[in-house]
Amino acid sequence: MLIGISGAMQEEIQFLSESMKISETKTIGMREFYIGELFGKDVVLVFSRYGKVAAASTVTTLIEVFKVDLVVFTGVAGGAEKTLNIGDIVIADKLVQHDMDASALPGFRKFEIPLLGIEAFEVPEKIITLAKQSALHYISENMKADVSKSDLEEFNITTPNVVVGTVASGDIFVADSQKVQSLRNEIQNLMCIEMEGAAVAQVCYEHNVDFIVFRVISDKADEEATINFPKFKKNAASHFTSGIIKRFIKSVTLD
Template identity: 40%
Template sequence: MNEKRIGILGAMPEEIHGIVSLLKDKKEVVKGMRTYYTGTINDVEVVVVFSRWGKVASATTVTHLIVEFKITQLIFTGVAGAISRDLNIGDVIIASSLVQHDMDARPIMDRFEIPLLGKTMLFPPKDLLDNAMDCIGKLVADKSLIHLLSLKQQEVFSLYEQKVVVGQIASGDQFFSSNLQKENLLAALSDVLCVEMEGAAVAQVCFEYDVPYVVIRTISDIANEDSVVDFKEFVSQVASKFGVEIIRKLVK
């Protein structure tokens, strides 16, 4: 795998549509109920695909990217629910570590430990993490992402300020809809910033195939049952735009 080819995963179909629009020389390949879009962004070969939801589906998708399309690195962009009360809607989280919060093979092994790997957490390579921190940090600092939104959209989603945070993301096949769920998770994994359903599974596949990766999530709901945001509208109007601009800056 000498030729650079970046796999780009989106956690929602709406999130990859804008990224696909960036492609030059676009082609489509349909396999395993998935459509893979190949082409170039910034003169770099890329393959863009919707991961599908959940750990199994996303792991299957990234495995196909590695084996069939021979990607040399992976970028995962999507949305997540906040666990930390310090996070607000629109904040961008870059994973410095990932854990499967629903992995539990006790008493055979410790809670959260991945069978046969002897690991509870997986860590993206430092160079990709540093590059993501630098690129996204600049986008957030000069409000380039927020300025993609109309004043009305900023008002609807109460998105006037934004920050980028580096930390732990937890993944599992479970939707978090109550404060009790979030409190129980924090009691077990005190460093978790947010939850989603794919990142840690994708990280495991990349680790096993020795493919460098970075996982980036935009907060779509905060750790408060009283906060109400139209999820689909947020993804289509906000997260999708953020994802396009982030990919535009990261792929080089």
């Protein structure tokens, strides 16, 4: 089994690379792919860069060049579900491209991917379960060792919630509460909004490769999003995502 790990934060890739036994590095499409072993599993690690096109290109390389059997994608996101707070973790069970709209053409629904007839890409239940267990384990066993008490207090993080739900992706950094409410009205069980996950899901679907996407809530996707984002990403979220991946990699198996 070969696992492709791709993230939207350079910091988390750095943390993970420090734990890897790297045997080779390849530069493809302006990206550095680290090939090696992580907790006894063969992995390829890469920074995806930002946005749907960048993520899709990266994951296509993981699948076509490296022949990975499973794709793990992580990063931060803006919370759409009102009960979520900074530091909470969302495990995707469905992913939607919220900026896909061909409905002006006959026969297409909003969010539907033309020619696929799919509005939401679904994650296998067994992988969702393992990802949730990995997140809960990290929070209870490792979080306080990784993130300083002062940073946890600044972002009002005690015990983050881990939820399963829909992730919406689009090439927009959403910082508009009215936009969030509009998407909540249109997308069932919407938990968070980001810029890559549904593109990753589409590529994996088209290649019949299993995948998991999880996100750490960095802001409320509202008018204060740009104020909260940079420090949280650097000091907390990158530790969260890399820590959860480490636990996930230790436990994952493929039939």
